Amino acid sequence: MLxxxxxxxxxxxxxxxxxxxxxxxxxxxxxxxVEQAELPEVDGNIVAEHLAAVLRHRTISESEGKPADPQxxxxxxxxxxxxxxRVHATLRVDVVNRLxxxxxxxxxxxxxxxxxxxxxxxxxxxxxxxxxxxxxxxFDGHIEDGAVWGRGALDTKxxxxxxxxxxxxxxxxxxxxKRTILLAFGHDEEIGGFQGAAQIAGRxxxxxxxxxxxxxxxxxxxxGGVVPGVSLPVALIGIAEKGYATLQLTVESSGGHSAxxxxxxxxxxxxxxITRLENAPLPERLHMVHRxxxxxxxxxPFGLRLAFANLWLFRPLIARVLSANPRTNxxxxxxxxxxxxxxxxxxxxxPARATAVVNFRLMPGDRVADVVAYARRVIADDAVQISLxxxxxxxxxxxxxTDSPAYLGILQALGQVYPEAVSAxxxxxxxxxxxxxxxxxxxxxxxxxxxxxxxxLKTIHSENEHxxxxxxxxxxxxxxxxxxxxxxxx
Numbered sequence: 001m002l003x004x005x006x007x008x009x010x011x012x013x014x015x016x017x018x019x020x021x022x023x024x025x026x027x028x029x030x031x032x033x034v035e036q037a038e039l040p041e042v043d044g045n046i047v048a049e050h051l052a053a054v055l056r057h058r059t060i061s062e063s064e065g066k067p068a069d070p071q072x073x074x075x076x077x078x079x080x081x082x083x084x085x086r087v088h089a090t091l092r093v094d095v096v097n098r099l100x101x102x103x104x105x106x107x108x109x110x111x112x113x114x115x116x117x118x119x120x121x122x123x124x125x126x127x128x129x130x131x132x133x134x135x136x137x138x139f140d141g142h143i144e145d146g147a148v149w150g151r152g153a154l155d156t157k158x159x160x161x162x163x164x165x166x167x168x169x170x171x172x173x174x175x176x177x178k179r180t181i182l183l184a185f186g187h188d189e190e191i192g193g194f195q196g197a198a199q200i201a202g203r204x205x206x207x208x209x210x211x212x213x214x215x216x217x218x219x220x221x222x223x224g225g226v227v228p229g230v231s232l233p234v235a236l237i238g239i240a241e242k243g244y245a246t247l248q249l250t251v252e253s254s255g256g257h258s259a260x261x262x263x264x265x266x267x268x269x270x271x272x273x274i275t276r277l278e279n280a281p282l283p284e285r286l287h288m289v290h291r292x293x294x295x296x297x298x299x300x301p302f303g304l305r306l307a308f309a310n311l312w313l314f315r316p317l318i319a320r321v322l323s324a325n326p327r328t329n330x331x332x333x334x335x336x337x338x339x340x341x342x343x344x345x346x347x348x349x350x351p352a353r354a355t356a357v358v359n360f361r362l363m364p365g366d367r368v369a370d371v372v373a374y375a376r377r378v379i380a381d382d383a384v385q386i387s388l389x390x391x392x393x394x395x396x397x398x399x400x401x402t403d404s405p406a407y408l409g410i411l412q413a414l415g416q417v418y419p420e421a422v423s424a425x426x427x428x429x430x431x432x433x434x435x436x437x438x439x440x441x442x443x444x445x446x447x448x449x450x451x452x453x454x455x456x457l458k459t460i461h462s463e464n465e466h467x468x469x470x471x472x473x474x475x476x477x478x479x480x481x482x483x484x485x486x487x488x489x490x
């Protein structure tokens with residue numbers, strides 16, 4: 001009897017292991033074969049000179065409510081006219097809300113929905129504390145060591161220049177797309193895009209136009225080793241971006257002298273509320289990261305592929321590992337970040353008012369109303385007032401398909417220009433102008449087609465931002481190929 005039971009247990013174990021193994025072998029999507037193409041020659045040095053000229057314009061977005069200097073944008077507009085004469089002689093150029101630009105390259109078939117390539121003209125300011133840490137001044141547009149240095153070299157004047165270079169090159173060759181192509185360059189992406197991209201999208205909507213596809217910034221082609229377990233470069237194509245909600249917590253009390261304090265001061269009550277929020281993170285949602293690893297499966301080590309192929313079994317382990325790292329934690333849950341605290345005026349005076357600002361980045365599937373309800377439930381203290389400032393929130397974007405002609409077109413262009421890289425969809429943790437086009441498009445993708453290292457990635461919004469001339473030239477090649485693919489796909 002015991003021997004029979006032992007055999008049964010062994011059979012069940014072997015069946016279980018075989019079940020896991022079969023799921024692992026079948027897990028993942030083999031990338032479609034890419035039709036190779038002869039890439040156009042691009043003189044990277046000329047493109048570098050053009051980008052350097054663009055970087056010298058201080059089109060800085062300081063903060064929301066603080067207007068940018070319009071003269072810097074007007075000067076940049078004139079610079080673009082000088083650098084790209086064929087573009088400005090052939091395409092219709094609309095200045096939107098004084099500072100943003102919308103180009104229309106009319107296609108041969110007016111019945112096809114247009115596609116849109118986006119970037120932004122503004123940049124973040126340079127922290128005065130870091131000026132001495134820059135290898136070259138941030139707005140000198142310096143070319144050295146095979147790279148272009150300056151604020152905006154990666155975010156995203158490089159994309160603006162590369163897109164215009166691609167169109168200028170194709171015009172020189174006498175090319176006209178079958179499908180109308182729009183180029184949209186907002187002027188305030190760094191402070192929300194409400195006066196730039198949102199106004200451009202509103203103009204498109206006013207024409208009752210629908211877009212077939214949009215490509216904006218978001219992902220990039222990250223050098224080998226950045227994605228755990230994958231040694232090849234990985235092109236991360238954003239198919240969605242997180243939402244945004246900022247709550248204000250307020251505690252009001254009678255104040256008084258610090259020599260006779262209550263058991264909990266207003267700051268103490270506020271601190272307890274903050275602690276409760278930080279100790280009760282919102283639940284993980286693995287659907288987006290699962291999709292990413294599903295596309296990377298053929299290139300994953302066996303253990304990682306086994307885990308994601310059998311999420312029903314390994315979900316707690318995967319969630320625990322991903323939650324331990326801030327970068328990967330942001331991919332699996334709505335995050336909670338206390339970013340501002342204020343209270344008190346003097347060391348011996350009890351504060352009459354204490355406030356904190358808590359920023360949430362919402363996963364697709366979580367709503368702003370859910371976050372507010374969660375905060376009230378977790379804090380569970382009527383002494384803490386919770387408010388949602390007007391204009392301080394927006395929902396997570398929709399999720400764009402990965403089997404559409406538009407997405408497959410991006411894969412084809414990537415495969416032609418970056419054959420050494422593998423591609424995968426992913427969730428963009430930050431905010432981009434792309435979300436403003438949701439009212440006019442269902443297929444919105446987020447990718448800056450640049451191959452960068454982890455060290456280069458850290459320079460975005462930081463000191464010594466730069467891009468290699470080789471990468472800049474390949475960006476132009478990518479946009480040329482994508483314009484041909486999207487422009488002819490009818």
